[in-house]
Amino acid sequence: MSTIQSYITKHKDRFINELIELLKIPSVSADSNYKNAVLKTAEAVKISLENAGCSSVEICQTKGHPIVYGEKIIHPHLPTVLVYGHYDVQPPDPLDLWHSPPFEPVIKTSVKYPEGAIFARGASDDKGQMYMHVKAMEYMTANDQLPCNVKFMIEGEEEIGSPSLSVFVKNNRKKLKNDIILISDTGMIANTTPSITTGLRGLSYVEVEVTGPNRDLHSGLYGGAVANPINILSKMIASLHDANNHITIPGFYDKVEELSEIERAEMAKAPFDLEDYKKALNIDAVYGEAGYSTHERTSIRPTLDVNGIWGGYTGEGAKTVIASKAFAKISMRLVPHQDWEEITQLFTDYFKSIAPKGIKVNVIPHHGGQGYVTPLDHIGYQAASKAYQKTFGKTPIPQRSGGSIPIVSLFEKELQSKTILMGFGLDSNAIHSPNEHFGIWNYLKGIETIPFFYKYFTELSQ
Numbered sequence: 263m264s265t266i267q268s269y270i271t272k273h274k275d276r277f278i279n280e281l282i283e284l285l286k287i288p289s290v291s292a293d294s295n296y297k298n299a300v301l302k303t304a305e306a307v308k309i310s311l312e313n314a315g316c317s318s319v320e321i322c323q324t325k326g327h328p329i330v331y332g333e334k335i336i337h338p339h340l341p342t343v344l345v346y347g348h349y350d351v352q353p354p355d356p357l358d359l360w361h362s363p364p365f366e367p368v369i370k371t372s373v374k375y376p377e378g379a380i381f382a383r384g385a386s387d388d389k390g391q392m393y394m395h396v397k398a399m400e401y402m403t404a405n406d407q408l409p410c411n412v413k414f415m416i417e418g419e420e421e422i423g424s425p426s427l428s429v430f431v432k433n434n435r436k437k438l439k440n441d442i443i444l445i446s447d448t449g450m451i452a453n454t455t456p457s458i459t460t461g462l463r464g465l466s467y468v469e470v471e472v473t474g475p476n477r478d479l480h481s482g483l484y485g486g487a488v489a490n491p492i493n494i495l496s497k498m499i500a501s502l503h504d505a506n507n508h509i510t511i512p513g514f515y516d517k518v519e520e521l522s523e524i525e526r527a528e529m530a531k532a533p534f535d536l537e538d539y540k541k542a543l544n545i546d547a548v549y550g551e552a553g554y555s556t557h558e559r560t561s562i563r564p565t566l567d568v569n570g571i572w573g574g575y576t577g578e579g580a581k582t583v584i585a586s587k588a589f590a591k592i593s594m595r596l597v598p599h600q601d602w603e604e605i606t607q608l609f610t611d612y613f614k615s616i617a618p619k620g621i622k623v624n625v626i627p628h629h630g631g632q633g634y635v636t637p638l639d640h641i642g643y644q645a646a647s648k649a650y651q652k653t654f655g656k657t658p659i660p661q662r663s664g665g666s667i668p669i670v671s672l673f674e675k676e677l678q679s680k681t682i683l684m685g686f687g688l689d690s691n692a693i694h695s696p697n698e699h700f701g702i703w704n705y706l707k708g709i710e711t712i713p714f715f716y717k718y719f720t721e722l723s724q
């Protein structure tokens with residue numbers, strides 16, 4: 263029997279190389295051109311779970327990309343941990359901003375990463391973090407250290423809103439029965455300040471289409487006499503925030519929970535350096551809702567952001583034209599108690615109501631999900647906290663994140679289980695951006711910490 267530390271030391275290079283092989287497969291779920299690569303990734307994940315000691319692993323076909331499911335049941339009376347992760351990745355564009363190709367992983371060392379960081383799309387979100395669980399499983403089964411039952415459910419559609427997984431979960435409640443769900447798909451404050459994610463924001467994602475005249479028009483012959491969809495769309499979007507950066511949609515804040523001053527003071531204790539934050543983004547000021555700190559704006563407050571906007575002529579040179587249509591994609595991040603379907607409806611009604619005559623508005627809802635909060639008195643949280651104390655030598659700070667994993671609230675509803683979010687990434691990992699990376703130290707620390715979660719969770723369950 264070896265300890266997890268000695269096992270990592272011995273197998274470190276292989277652990278890194280296996281992850282690099284997985285990162286080479288471009289599993290972009292949003293783009294159908296990558297369909298085969300997504301499938302190939304599912305097959306690679308399946309093999310890795312078999313090699314890690316799962317006794318039955320299957321590729322579950324869906325209407326979309328497949329779900330990889332594997333398990334090892336050692337005794338029906340022992341607790342069961344369900345590990346969730348995703349093997350799909352965000353599209354890598356804009357490609358020209360990458361310093362090395364997104365699907366040709368490279369390891370670079372720097373002052374921040376003396377042990378090196380792997381640069382590739384999916385390195386942190388979520389292949390690298392998902393694979394920590396596979397390697398932790400390998401350690402536990404190879405060294406007779408697995409204290410409980412394990413189920414793995416690794417999907418290929420997280421980045422497009424998990425459309426097939428929600429059906430799969432509803433149809434497989436018994437198969438997925440568990441005592442706790444464990445996910446590494448978030449971040450922590452810093453390598454010297456471990457934290458556990460205790461909340462995720464909900465999400466409503468919509469696309470809007472604004473139509474004016476029935477065809478593109480000469481901007482001289484018609485300009486000034488008809489509503490220009492791009493001008494109008496810009497105005498409508500601008501009016502969604504007031505001078506204090508509050509969202510103007512009627513009813514939007516009705517269910518938002520206001521934290522007490524004590525809770526806000528507790529939150530403000532988490533280490534955060536505004537100067538470093540600005541420096542890292544090369545901005546000279548932050549911007550947001552009046553009356554709230556940066557940390558509050560990205561965790562306990564809801565937001566509305568345009569993610570993309572287009573229309574008219576964007577090619578080389580100039581073309582004098584009034585476009586017939588203008589479009590935008592808009593995301594709203596929600597906080598606990600806000601219902602994403604209700605918010606989508608409020609947005610739709612309001613957005614239609616502010617359009618002037620002569621303009622038609624179409625709102626297409628994409629995907630969404632509810633927010634999530636982990637209670638700190640849950641044994642799953644306590645087990646995770648003990649695991650971090652063991653491997654980081656520090657008590658982790660509970661912290662709500664601004665990101666969303668909509669399927670987590672569905673797990674709670676359909677499977678009646680809580681989720682523990684043990685993220686080992688950093689905000690600076692550039693997930694969804696060019697040059698995404700994941701520190702090798704973080705990767706190995708995750709592998710080291712996970713088996714302790716299993717140990718303490720099993721102990722606390724008895």
Ligand code: BES
Nearest residue numbers: 387420421422423447448449663665666
């Ligand atoms: N892993 C992220 C979410 C995340 C990252 C949460 C960091 C907390 C900290 C996940 O893959 C993701 O990108 N989610 C999407 C939503 C999804 C429906 C496309 C998001 O948050 O934009």
Ligand code: MN
Nearest residue numbers: 387388420447
């Ligand atoms: Mn993710």
Ligand code: MN
Nearest residue numbers: 352387421694
């Ligand atoms: Mn993501």
